[in-house]
Amino acid sequence: GNSVTQMEGPVTLSEEAFLTINCTYTATGYPSLFWYVQYPGEGLQLLLKATKADDKGSNKGFEATYRKETTSFHLEKGSVQVSDSAVYFCALSDLRGNNRLAFGKGNQVVVIP
Amino acid sequence: EAQVTQNPRYLITVTGKKLTVTCSQNMNHEYMSWYRQDPGLGLRQIYYSMNVEVTDKGDVPEGYKVSRKEKRNFPLILESPSPNQTSLYFCASSLKGASYEQYFGPGTRLTVT
Helix, strand or coil, X not given: CCEEEECCCCEEXXXXXXXXXXXXXXXXXXXXXXXXXEXXXXXXXXXXXXXXXXXXEEECCEEEECECCCCXXXXXXXXXXXXXXXXXXXXXXXXXXXXXXEECCCEEEEEEC | CCCEEEECCEEEECCCCCEEEEEEECCCCCXXXXXXXXXXXXXXXXXXXXXXXXXXXXXXXXXXXXXXXXXXXXXXEECCCCHHHCEEEEEEEECCCCCCCCEECCCEEEEEC
C-alpha cells in the first residue's frame, strides 16, 4: 500500500540556518504530495503541496519538489526563524479515491535563537 | 471563517464509559475523516465519510464508531473506551478529490484511565 517515510529524529538548528527534511514515498500511480505543519497545541495546517511530477510547491519560504524518479518530496527552507519551530508531516493522497492521507511520522523542528 | 471545530478539546474518562467527540465543519465539504495521533506513529486514519450516510473504515477502526447524518457533522463515538484509546484525535474535512487540501480541527486530547 501507500506509505511515506520521513527521516528519523528531531531537528535542532540555529536561526537563519538551512533546513532540509527528507521525505520519500511508496505509491502506485501518481499521488498528490503534501507537507503539513503542526504548531504547538494546534491542529495540522497545509504548508504546501504538489500534484504532479516536477511540480514545486512553495509557501512561507519553504519549498518541495515532486521527484518521481527518486520518489521524494524533500522540504527545504533557506533561512529558518524561531517561529518555524513546529512538527512537519509529509503526506500523500490515496489514489483509491477515498481522500485518505498517508502520513509520515513527522519531524520535530526546533529553531534556537 | 472557514473552520473545523471539535468538542471537547480535553477529556479524561474511565474505562467503559461511552463518550462522543463532536466534529463540525462550515465549508460544505463532502469528505470528513477522523485521525488519531500517537508518539512515534504519526497520524493514522480511523474512519472517513465521502458524503452523508456514507462511511467507511480507515486503518485503525477497532473500538470506534461514526455517523454522518448531516453534511456538516461527523461525530466519533467510543462505545466502551479502553486505555489504549488514549490519544490525540483530529477531525478533518475537504472537497472530494485526492489533490485537495484537508482542513484539520484543533484536536481532542483523550485520556482513558
